[in-house]
Amino acid sequence: MVSTKKRPAADVTDIDQLPLKKSKTEVSAGSSKQVSSKKSKNLSKIDSSLTAKHEEVHVPTNDDIPDWPEVDLVELMKRIEANIPQKDNLRYDSRAEKLNWEEISFGNYSATDCKEMWMRIQKRVRRFRLLKEVLEDAKLWVSKPWTNFYHSQKLNRHPNLPKRPLSTYMIFYMEKKDKVSKENPGMNMTAVSKCISEMYKNLPEKKKQKYVAMAAAQRKEYEEKMKLFNQAHPELASKVSKSKEPKQTMEIGPRKPMTPFKLFLMDKMNNHKNDSDFDRHAFTEKYKKQWRDMSDKKKVIWINWAMEEESKYQEELKDYMTENPDFAPAPVKTVLTKEEKNLVERVAGKPEKPPNSGYSLFSRIMLMSAEMKHIASKERMAEISRLWKSFSKEEKNSYQEQVNHMLDQYKLEYATYLESLPEDKRQEELLSNHPKRKLKVDKESKPKPTKKKKEVKDVQAQQPSDLFEGEPEPPPVNALQLFMKTFTSEAKNASRESEARRSWQMLPDSEKIRYRKKLHEIKQKYIEDYEKFLKSLTQEQLKEYSLQKNRKALGGSEGSDSDSATSRQESDSEHSLSDSDSDSDSSDSENSKNNSSSSKSSDSE
Structure with missing residues (x-):
């Protein structure tokens, strides 16, 4: 007989104290509850902090309450209302920024005071719209249902409004756009x-x-449609009539001349x-390179053509x-x-x-030499x-002799060149070599003492006894010297x-x-006389004549330091350029003389 032993009955209290194994669902449910509780705590903290901040911002203080008298506040609002445009379509804050607060300011209140006060006021009023x-606004929209407040004026046009006609160029553009693309x-x-x-x-x-005619036909058709539209919608007729007319793209007047390269490019493009x-x-880039590599002889053909077109344009423009x-x-x-x-x-x-x-000759030679390329x-x-x-002085003189020889050769070649020109071109060439300078009237009454001495020397140097046989007497350098010459013919002492x-x-x-006008006439006559004088001379x-001029220049500079000759020449030229009484044509006769003689060459050594 198998004996069975009964287990002792467990106490209830002991069972409750035993650790129980939880199921998976219970564990997950418990963890989610913990997470949700943490989230809720965090959210409550955030809400409480935001609420606190919100309350801090909107708690009214004495500074926020407008402290102006009621009369002044009413006056401020009247002035703001008067400055708002009739067709205002901006937000209230954007419009406030664009107002002219200088016009709104009144009494003791500045523009800044008025603007700051309005910013404080608008914080205290309703800024949203009711239904x-x-x-x-919807009642007004019913009369023009094709419009949308948030669309531009172009999109809000009436659907039956005729479209504007295209210009001459736009018709050409629309025709060629697809082909070129x-x-x-x-x-x-x-x-x-x-x-x-x-x-x-x-x-x-x-x-x-052809395109002008097409544009005119479209314009005529547009005007006919507009008449019908205005009859059907008379309330919109006034608005449409105020719109801008289409811009005219056709060039008015004669066609402008083209540059030599454009003429060359147009000719080549027409062939292809x-x-x-x-x-x-690609063709433009190709012919740009061809133009750069073109010889001068071939390039002159296109240049002459451009000059002819320019002359033709000037005549057509006058007519x-x-x-x-x-x-x-x-x-x-x-x-x-x-x-x-x-x-x-x-x-x-x-x-x-x-x-x-x-x-100058030495500088030109050295700048082209290889050794100077290594120097900055x-x-x-x-x-x-x-x-x-x-x-040494001998080396400098050798360069000067070369310059004198070059100047002599240049004078002969330039005289031959002048002879080959027509009379009008010859005068134009002579005048083009005379630089013009603007008068400085405000400095006329303040001549510098150093310049006075220079002018006296110039007057004394330009004596008829120093002239070559048949050479015309040079005119005064400026209007002051002309006046001095007429003021006294015997100005020998400094007091005079x-x-x-x-x-x-x-x-x-x-x-x-x-x-000055009189001096200009004298100089023009001198240029003509000097030109005749040069033509009358044999070789x-x-x-x-050139040697005589050089001897005078060298004789006047004897005993001077050759190293400082260049700086002295530059100083003299600066004095003459900044002379307070100089005339706009004061250098005409001197420049004409420089083209035919080398008197200045020795001074600038």
Whole structure:
């Protein structure tokens, strides 16, 4: 018989104290409760902090309460209302920023005070809209349901309003846009627009008339449709009539001349425009390189053509302005660059002007030498000056002799060049070599003592006894010297000189202008006489004349230090340029003389 032992009954209290194994669901539920409790605690903390901050911001303080009298506050609002535009469509805060607070300010309140007060007021009033207020706008919208407040004026146009006609250029653009884009697949729209713009500019007038006629037809059709629209919608007629007229893209007046390169490019493009593989950008770059590498002889052909077109344009412009007195032409730049002008003159036989001194010749030679390329550009002239100063007097004279020979040769070649020119071109060439300077009227009454001595020496140096046989007497350098010459023909002592200068300073501006005009006439006559004098000389006389001028220049500079000659020449030229009584044409006769003699060459050594 198997004996069975019964387990002792466990106490209830012991069972409750035993650790129980929890199920997975119970564990997950418990953990989620803990997480949610933590989140709720954090959220409650955040809410409490935000509430505290919110309460801190909106707690009214004495500073926020407007302290102006009620009368002043009412006046402020009246002034703000008066400054709001009639058709205001901005937010209240944006409009407040754009108001002219200087106009709103009144009494003892500045613009800043008024603006700050309004900012404090608007914080205390309602700034949102009620449905009733929105309905008021909706009632107005019913009469024009095609509009949208948040759309631009262009999108809010009436659906039946006729579209504006295209301009002449836009018709041409719309016709060529797809074709140009197809021929140049990699080209962006900006480049396409530029390409079509160039095509339109180069379009002949006969072909352009086709697009002008199309634009006129569209304009006529638009006007007819507008009449019908205004009849159907008379309330919109006034608004439409106030709109701007389409801009006129057609050029008024004669066609402007083109530069030599543009003429060359247009000619080449016309030869390839019908090619299937035509790429305007590639062809332009190709012919730019061809133009740069072109010989001067071939380039002159296009330059002459451009000059002819420019002359033709000037004549057409005069005729057009005669027929249309109200026409104001836009300023047009010359079609030739400085290099192209020099090229034309060089091909026409104008000789290149040589250096005006031995130092200038030496500088030109050294700047082209290989050894100077290793020296910094800013230090080259200083190095050249140092080398020049280290030369002996004989070495400097050798350079000066070369310059004298070059000047003699230049004078002969320049005289031959002048003979080959027509009379009008000859006068133009002579005048172009005389630089003009603006008058400084405000400094006329303050001549410097150092300049007075220089002027006295100039007057004494220009005596008829020093002139070559047949050479015309040089005119006075400026209006002051002309006045001094007429004031006294025997101005031998310094007191008479100073008296003449005081009289000049006391002259009214009208009298000074009269002397300047008279001096200009004297100088023009001197230029003509001097030109005749040079033409009358034989080659031997011309050499003798040049030697005489050189001897005078060298004789006047004996005993001077050769190293400081250059700086002295520059100082003298600065005095003459800044002379308070100088005339705008004061250098005319001297420059004409320099082109035909070498008297200045020795001074600038």
